[in-house]
Amino acid sequence: MDNILTIENVSKSYTGHVALDDVSLAVPRGSIYGLLGPNGAGKTTLIRVINRITIPDCGRVLLDGKPIAVEDIYRIGYMPEERGLYKKMRVGDQAIFFARIKGMSKADAAKRLHAWFERLGIDEWWSRKVEDLSKGMAQKVQFISTVVHEPKLLIFDEPFSGFDPINANLLKEEILGLRDRGATVIFSTHNMASVEEICDHITLIDKSHNILSGSVDEIRRAAGGNTFTVTFSGDEELLRRQLDGRVTMLGESCGLIGGYTQIKIHIPSDDEIRGVISTLNDSCRLRSFQEVMPSMNDIFIRAVENRL
Amino acid sequence: MNKTMLIVMREFSERVRKKSFIVTTILMPLMMIGLMVAPSLIMLYGKGSTKRVVVVDSSSLIADRLVSGEELVFETLDRTDVAGACAEYGSESDVFAILAIDDDVMTNPRAVRLITNTSSSMTVEANIASQIEKIIEREKLKSYDIEDLDRIMAEVATSIELQTYENNGTGDVDTMESTSSNVSYILGLVLGMLLYMIIIIYGQMVMTSVIEEKNSRVIDVMVSSCSPFQIMMGKISGIALVAVTQIAIWAVLIIGASKFVLPALFPAEVIQTGGMMMSVIGTFSDAGYIAMLFVYALLFILGGFLFYASMFAASGSSVDSVQDAQQFNTIIMLPIILAIIVMMSVFNDPNSDMVFWFSMIPFTSPVVMMARIPFNIPVWEIATSLAVLYGSFVAMVWIAAKIYRVGIFMHGKKPSFKELWQWIRTK
Numbered sequence: 141m142d143n144i145l146t147i148e149n150v151s152k153s154y155t156g157h158v159a160l161d162d163v164s165l166a167v168p169r170g171s172i173y174g175l176l177g178p179n180g181a182g183k184t185t186l187i188r189v190i191n192r193i194t195i196p197d198c199g200r201v202l203l204d205g206k207p208i209a210v211e212d213i214y215r216i217g218y219m220p221e222e223r224g225l226y227k228k229m230r231v232g233d234q235a236i237f238f239a240r241i242k243g244m245s246k247a248d249a250a251k252r253l254h255a256w257f258e259r260l261g262i263d264e265w266w267s268r269k270v271e272d273l274s275k276g277m278a279q280k281v282q283f284i285s286t287v288v289h290e291p292k293l294l295i296f297d298e299p300f301s302g303f304d305p306i307n308a309n310l311l312k313e314e315i316l317g318l319r320d321r322g323a324t325v326i327f328s329t330h331n332m333a334s335v336e337e338i339c340d341h342i343t344l345i346d347k348s349h350n351i352l353s354g355s356v357d358e359i360r361r362a363a364g365g366n367t368f369t370v371t372f373s374g375d376e377e378l379l380r381r382q383l384d385g386r387v388t389m390l391g392e393s394c395g396l397i398g399g400y401t402q403i404k405i406h407i408p409s410d411d412e413i414r415g416v417i418s419t420l421n422d423s424c425r426l427r428s429f430q431e432v433m434p435s436m437n438d439i440f441i442r443a444v445e446n447r448l
Numbered sequence: 449m450n451k452t453m454l455i456v457m458r459e460f461s462e463r464v465r466k467k468s469f470i471v472t473t474i475l476m477p478l479m480m481i482g483l484m485v486a487p488s489l490i491m492l493y494g495k496g497s498t499k500r501v502v503v504v505d506s507s508s509l510i511a512d513r514l515v516s517g518e519e520l521v522f523e524t525l526d527r528t529d530v531a532g533a534c535a536e537y538g539s540e541s542d543v544f545a546i547l548a549i550d551d552d553v554m555t556n557p558r559a560v561r562l563i564t565n566t567s568s569s570m571t572v573e574a575n576i577a578s579q580i581e582k583i584i585e586r587e588k589l590k591s592y593d594i595e596d597l598d599r600i601m602a603e604v605a606t607s608i609e610l611q612t613y614e615n616n617g618t619g620d621v622d623t624m625e626s627t628s629s630n631v632s633y634i635l636g637l638v639l640g641m642l643l644y645m646i647i648i649i650y651g652q653m654v655m656t657s658v659i660e661e662k663n664s665r666v667i668d669v670m671v672s673s674c675s676p677f678q679i680m681m682g683k684i685s686g687i688a689l690v691a692v693t694q695i696a697i698w699a700v701l702i703i704g705a706s707k708f709v710l711p712a713l714f715p716a717e718v719i720q721t722g723g724m725m726m727s728v729i730g731t732f733s734d735a736g737y738i739a740m741l742f743v744y745a746l747l748f749i750l751g752g753f754l755f756y757a758s759m760f761a762a763s764g765s766s767v768d769s770v771q772d773a774q775q776f777n778t779i780i781m782l783p784i785i786l787a788i789i790v791m792m793s794v795f796n797d798p799n800s801d802m803v804f805w806f807s808m809i810p811f812t813s814p815v816v817m818m819a820r821i822p823f824n825i826p827v828w829e830i831a832t833s834l835a836v837l838y839g840s841f842v843a844m845v846w847i848a849a850k851i852y853r854v855g856i857f858m859h860g861k862k863p864s865f866k867e868l869w870q871w872i873r874t875k
Contacts, residue, residue: 155870191672193857210675218672224665229462237458241451241673285669 143205144169144293144324145190150199152185159185160196161348167326167341172319174335174356175328176436177345178444183328184221186345187297190326191218203293214243219286221297221328223279225270231281232266238285249288256284260310276307283311287318294318296327300334312338332437342436344443352443360433363442366407367434373399374424382423387416388445390438400427406434406442451674452682459657459686464693473694477701480638499544499572501562504533506551513583520575522547530563539565547576554584614824632822633795639745640791640819642695647752647784647814650691651760654684655773658764658852667856676853680765681845684757691753692746699742744821744830751837752814756780758841758848765855766871772862783811791819798823808833810840847872 145167152160160182167173177183188194190201192208201208203215226234232253239249257263260280270278279302287294299315300308316338319325329335335342335356342359344352352359367390372379376393383389383405390404407413420426434442463469503524505511511524525533530548537543543565550559560580562568589597613624658680661667670679763776790806797803798820807817807829817833854871855863863871 188857193668193671213673216672218669220665220668220672222665222668224667224669226462226661226666227664229458237454238669238673240454241670282669 142169143167144203145326146202146205147186147190148200148202150186150189150196150201152189152194152196158348160189162199163345163348163350164199165343165350165353167324169324170319170322171324171340172315172338173324173326174339174342175326175345176330176332176335176342176440177328178330181345182348183345184297187218187295187326187328190295191216214289215292217242217286217289217291217294219282219294219296219299221301223282223302225278225282225285227271228269230267230269231262231273234270235281235285235288239288242289242291244289252288253284256288260284260314275302276304279303280307283314287314287323290323292323294323294325296325298329299327300329300331308334332435332440335436344440346444352439356436359439360436363434363439366410366413367404367432367438368407369402369404369428369430369432370420371396371400371402371427371429372420372424373401373427376401376403379403379420379423382419383416386412386419388442390434390441404432404438406438452678452685455674455679455682456686456689459683460689460693463687463690469690469694473697474701477698481702500542501545501547501576502533502537502543503547503549504528504530505549507549507553507559509587510549510553510580510583514576514579517575520572530561534563537565541565545572549580553580554587632798632824635741635822636791636794636798636819639741639822640788640794640815642745643749643752643815643818644784644788646691646695646749647756648781650687650753651756651780652777654687654757655760655764655777656770657683657687658761658856659767659770659773662765662856663768671856676856677849680758680761680849680852684754684761687757688750688753691749695746695749741821745818747834748814748818748837751810751834751841755810755814755837755841755844756784758845762848762851762855765852766858766863766868767855768859768862775862784815787812787815790816794819794823798825804829808836810837813837850874 143166147163147165150160150163151158163182163186175183175186185194189196190208192201192210192213203212229237232250235253235257236246236249239253240246244252254263254266257266260283262277262280265273265277265281270281273281283299286296294315296315299311303311312334315325315327339356341355342353343350354362380389387405387407390406393401393403396402405416407416417426417429420429498518499520501520501522503511503514503522504527505524506528511522514522516522527533530546533546533548537546545562545564545568548561548563550556550561553559560577562573562576586597586601589601594600613621616624618624661670661683667679674682759780760777763773763780766776767773787806790803790812793800794803794816803816803820806812807820813833814837817830821830850872851868854874
């Protein structure tokens with residue numbers, strides 16, 4: 141497969157702790173690639189390694205098959221998790237400054253920026269100061285600054301955090317649009333719903349390791365078997381104790397109308413399904429037992445808990 | 449345009465457009481001129497209202513010979529009881545004071561008392577004391593029976609205006625440069641303080657700006673486009689450019705003011721008899737000398753600023769808030785404060801060994817050397833000092849960049865000196 145970015149055996153440790161331990165992954169060209177993992181797993185460090193902000197202790201990063209070099213910076217757009225804009229600067233001046241830092245000419249930058257500003261409905265804020273903007277608008281400015289030089293590779297660190305649903309949707313559409321126009325997008329998140337909606341590929345990082353990598357469809361299919369929803373009435377605590385060690389609980393239980401409770405479980409092997417059902421039958425009033433496709437959220441939890 | 453230049457231009461244009469920059473740029477020279485001119489103006493126009501002094505003279509030697517002036521008007525009373533005079537001319541009357549002279553005034557230096565109804569002032573006391581001293585001296589001289597005493601006294605009255613020149617070895621005094629340590633003193637003081645202020649104010653500006661960039665995470669976006677070294681140097685150079693602009697505007701304003709505003713403020717005879725301040729102002733209109741001082745000042749300000757600003761940048765990068773930076777700042781500022789103390793001894797002897805060495809060490813050289821330059825020191829000393837300063841600046845930037853590179857991504861605990869040392873040694 142044609143990979144725009146390849147990471148080979150990258151390790152990075154800071155004094156006292158290991159941030160990345162022998163992480164390898166490959167990002168296919170034209171994909172939307174999700175970098176998942178709990179807080180502190182090493183996602184941001186990995187992004188910084190890709191951006192050449194942090195130099196890894198060992199391993200290498202290849203862009204288009206060649207070790208990433210200084211000039212490649214122009215081909216990457218990066219939006220950090222904590223938005224960074226100069227508060228006292230005017231919005232337009234600032235966007236132009238960032239575009240020029242990325243190698244665009246002043247006139248070209250102004251033209252394209254105005255087009256983007258109009259598209260996201262913030263053009264009238266062009267000559268206001270950043271400190272006058274609402275958080276959502278500042279994030280739009282940041283987003284535009286990231287993509288305006290039309291880089292081949294875009295990296296967003298937690299792009300949806302802080303956006304309201306309407307703007308998050310707008311952002312999602314824009315990200316898909318960028319992909320359709322040929323860009324490759326990497327973003328880190330713990331918002332699993334967004335992963336299902338827009339990611340083609342994912343890598344799951346936990347405790348500095350790459351514990352799961354691949355296309356979303358394949359991962360869901362592979363992990364697909366043996367996930368069930370159980371609806372019952374009775375003592376949930378007792379049930380959990382009985383099943384402890386035999387199944388993985390996926391998420392919290394939810395209460396249904398009529399006093400029923402629903403839980404989602406994963407059973408490791410086919411052979412145990414019958415046993416689990418009879419345990420369920422013995423310890424509660426079972427109403428339904430149904431196989432479901434696991435959501436990315438379920439896979440995430442299973443992967444982090446059991447090292448899938 | 450290259451990236452460092454872009455950063456320089458951003459720093460520059462954002463700062464010079466600020467209201468605070470415009471206000472300080474205009475107000476500073478006004479304040480400086482005010483400070484220089486105020487004493488002369490006060491002397492000139494600040495005379496108090498006329499004060500009546502009634503004199504009770506038991507010796508009958510003094511009272512008639514006291515000369516009333518614009519400030520003090522003396523009235524002799526025909527009585528000798530001080531207590532009675534005090535009662536009559538108390539605070540309800542418009543009399544300022546009662547001057548009581550005892551009859552042993554010729555032999556007793558404490559025989560003169562000034563009893564004031566309101567608070568006295570130094571000029572009043574000095575006026576009265578000097579008049580009485582002269583009268584008594586004259587009276588004592590009289591006892592030697594010298595003929596024509598008044599004429600002799602008038603003839604011997606002398607005042608010296610010392611002309612100072614720098615020996616250039618030709619033996620021809622006309623070709624020698626006229627110097628005055630008074631003028632050098634004022635210029636040295638002003639230049640030394642200017643250097644000190646610029647380094648502190650603009651150095652701290654670098655630091656707060658680095659902290660702000662780090663806290664707002666702008667640095668993350670920046671670092672994905674430029675190297676930390678470019679960012680640091682762009683910031684320091686941009687702020688240096690702001691400082692240079694400000695000094696250039698000041699230079700123009702000050703020279704303009706001393707050429708056009710000061711002559712209007714001071715009548716011609718004041719300029720001639722105005723003493724030290726006026727010599728300084730006179731020097732300011734010597735264009736060649738000013739240009740030379742200005743060039744040296746720029747070189748030392750730039751070198752000193754760059755040297756200290758890189759330390760301030762390193763300090764800012766390693767902390768999360770201005771409060772946390774205080775500890776590092778204290779250490780950075782110690783040598784500058786030491787330089788100010790050493791600068792004071794420049795005025796006693798601008799060529800002493802101690803002063804010489806402090807004007808070579810880069811930590812103190814900008815301030816100390818700047819204070820020495822008006823005293824016509826050898827050019828090789830200035831050149832050596834500049835070379836050492838710029839060499840140390842390169843070394844300091846190299847160290848600062850190492851700290852900066854690591855520091856900007858470190859959030860949370862303030863690093864210890866041991867950790868800073870580790871950062872410097874990290875590849």
